[in-house]
Amino acid sequence: MNLRSTITVIKPGQQSLLQDFGRFGLAHFGITQGGPVDDYAYSWANHLLGNTINSPTIEITLGQAEFQVNHHCEMAIAGGDLNAKLDGVPLSNWSTFSARQGQVLSFGLPKNGLRSYLAIKGGFEISPELGSCATVTRDGLGGLNQGSKLNVGDELSFSSHLVTKKPTQMTFRYKPDYDLTLELRVIEGYQVNHFSQEQLDNFYAKEFEVSQFIDRMGYRLCGNRIQPPQQEFLSEGIALGAIQIPPNGEPIILLNDRQTIGGYPKLGCVARIDLPRLAQAKPGQKVRFVRGDLLGLQDVWGQWARYFGY
Amino acid sequence: MNIETTVDPVAECSVLIRFEAEPSPTLSWVIGEISQYLRNQLGAWVMNVTPSFNTILIDYLPHRISIFEFIPYLEKIVTQSLLHLPDQPEAELVELPVFYHPDVAPDLELYTSSGMSIDEIVTLHSQCEYTVGAIGFTAGFAFLTEVDQRLQKPRRSSPRVKVAKGSVAIANNQTAIYPSESPGGWNIIGNCPINLYNPNSSNILPFAIGTRIKFRPIQRDEFIELGGTISKEWQ
Numbered sequence: 001m002n003l004r005s006t007i008t009v010i011k012p013g014q015q016s017l018l019q020d021f022g023r024f025g026l027a028h029f030g031i032t033q034g035g036p037v038d039d040y041a042y043s044w045a046n047h048l049l050g051n052t053i054n055s056p057t058i059e060i061t062l063g064q065a066e067f068q069v070n071h072h073c074e075m076a077i078a079g080g081d082l083n084a085k086l087d088g089v090p091l092s093n094w095s096t097f098s099a100r101q102g103q104v105l106s107f108g109l110p111k112n113g114l115r116s117y118l119a120i121k122g123g124f125e126i127s128p129e130l131g132s133c134a135t136v137t138r139d140g141l142g143g144l145n146q147g148s149k150l151n152v153g154d155e156l157s158f159s160s161h162l163v164t165k166k167p168t169q170m171t172f173r174y175k176p177d178y179d180l181t182l183e184l185r186v187i188e189g190y191q192v193n194h195f196s197q198e199q200l201d202n203f204y205a206k207e208f209e210v211s212q213f214i215d216r217m218g219y220r221l222c223g224n225r226i227q228p229p230q231q232e233f234l235s236e237g238i239a240l241g242a243i244q245i246p247p248n249g250e251p252i253i254l255l256n257d258r259q260t261i262g263g264y265p266k267l268g269c270v271a272r273i274d275l276p277r278l279a280q281a282k283p284g285q286k287v288r289f290v291r292g293d294l295l296g297l298q299d300v301w302g303q304w305a306r307y308f309g310y
Numbered sequence: 311m312n313i314e315t316t317v318d319p320v321a322e323c324s325v326l327i328r329f330e331a332e333p334s335p336t337l338s339w340v341i342g343e344i345s346q347y348l349r350n351q352l353g354a355w356v357m358n359v360t361p362s363f364n365t366i367l368i369d370y371l372p373h374r375i376s377i378f379e380f381i382p383y384l385e386k387i388v389t390q391s392l393l394h395l396p397d398q399p400e401a402e403l404v405e406l407p408v409f410y411h412p413d414v415a416p417d418l419e420l421y422t423s424s425g426m427s428i429d430e431i432v433t434l435h436s437q438c439e440y441t442v443g444a445i446g447f448t449a450g451f452a453f454l455t456e457v458d459q460r461l462q463k464p465r466r467s468s469p470r471v472k473v474a475k476g477s478v479a480i481a482n483n484q485t486a487i488y489p490s491e492s493p494g495g496w497n498i499i500g501n502c503p504i505n506l507y508n509p510n511s512s513n514i515l516p517f518a519i520g521t522r523i524k525f526r527p528i529q530r531d532e533f534i535e536l537g538g539t540i541s542k543e544w545q
Contacts, residue, residue: 272323
């Protein structure tokens with residue numbers, strides 16, 4: 001039996017990246033964490049297959065990607081609905097499926113959300129770089145080689161495994177609708193005291209919009225502006241989900257590929273359990289902020305973290 | 311050593327230690343030492359320790375250690391470290407070669423056009439010792455202070471799309487070396503031929519927060535010998 005089985009990238013679409021849970025313990029070198037921007041969907045894709053949390057998956061953004069299945073395997077998709085099909089037959093999202101040698105797995109245009117996570121039983125076998133295969137092009141790390149995105153003809157290996165015919169699905173109760181207006185809970189940080197009361201009221205009262213400047217580093221919002229404090233801050237470490245207010249007043253929410261340090265004033269951080277919704281949001285989607293409670297949010301995140309084994 | 315500190319949560323999984331002191335070589339050394347200690351101590355709880363000029367950000371896993379245990383624990387470690395650190399820093403000194411020449415440094419003319427000679431620029435930039443105050447922007451990009459007042463110039467109003475790897479540059483009171491090719495808005499005055507960022511070796515970077523840096527002026531022959539290239543491909 002051939003132990004090294006593969007799938008081949010026929011076309012990568014706009015952006016297909018290998019991602020495991022991320023690269024940690026290196027922020028003091030300026031090396032960012034990477035990893036899935038929708039870690040909820042990523043975690044489900046692996047969880048449905050019984051994989052460990054750090055199993056490499058493919059993050060497919062905006063669809064239009066195709067993969068050739070070279071050996072029988074069991075896979076799962078979760079996250080944005082990108083019209084996934086196997087040999088032209090629609091696949092259920094948030095579900096495992098089995099694929100036979102010779103079949104073609106395709107992703108079309110997004111129907112809901114932006115990104116889908118494709119996991120395979122046992123995970124793709126990728127040599128880690130600095131402990132992780134998370135693709136961060138800017139750091140020259142991860143993916144198949146030094147931060148490369150997936151390209152036409154790339155072959156991804158996995159261990160041969162027995163294929164179960166019966167799919168495992170997530171219960172519908174947990175399925176997010178990524179197209180709804182986003183209500184993001186905010187944990188305020190110490191710099192919040194430097195913003196005027198008027199600007200804070202403005203921040204929580206008004207609606208923002210997802211701009212077209214969105215990527216894995218961060219999401220810039222538009223539609224409303226917040227005046228930052230006059231005071232200058234020295235650059236400091238930036239937590240995941242930090243809400244920066246640059247001089248032009250349009251908030252930027254920082255995601256997985258963010259710079260490790262930065263000096264723009266920060267109002268606080270978006271709750272971790274709300275970030276997947278943001279990372280799946282499209283330009284034009286409405287965003288509102290509400291004050292969040294640190295301990296309550298920590299508790300909810302902790303349940304999620306324990307469930308998936310973070 | 312007597313420095314006031316505060317430890318505050320900034321997110322579910324992040325706390326920020328703030329040192330109530332002006333940035334200085336001593337403070338950077340202290341922050342570097344404490345960060346290293348924290349990284350070694352906190353393995354199973356901590357995702358990242360990110361030191362900067364007067365702060366340390368710690369990303370941790372609150373389902374493995376409660377915030378009510380973690381913050382007092384950090385406070386204790388920081389207080390004790392400050393108590394035991396000597397008053398005189400014992401920071402490592404790293405010397406880096408730099409080729410100061412218009413062929414690798416498009417912004418030298420900003421200085422020469424206002425009457426400064428290249429020799430003066432080289433002397434002013436290489437005679438003093440700098441301290442790594444923060445690392446970020448890109449992997450391995452170190453913010454070094456304090457640049458001689460006569461060399462201080464603001465960032466370019468419009469950043470370059472492409473700055474060559476190794477470019478040695480100045481922005482306000484800071485100097486830095488671009489460890490890899492990237493966009494950038496600092497004023498380029500030289501090039502360091504050494505590979506600073508080595509993600510595939512055990513020594514990823516030759517410096518950390520608090521390390522002292524000195525620049526050694528070199529001539530073209532040595533620059534080329536050490537692996538430097540003259541691309542002139544700045545945009």
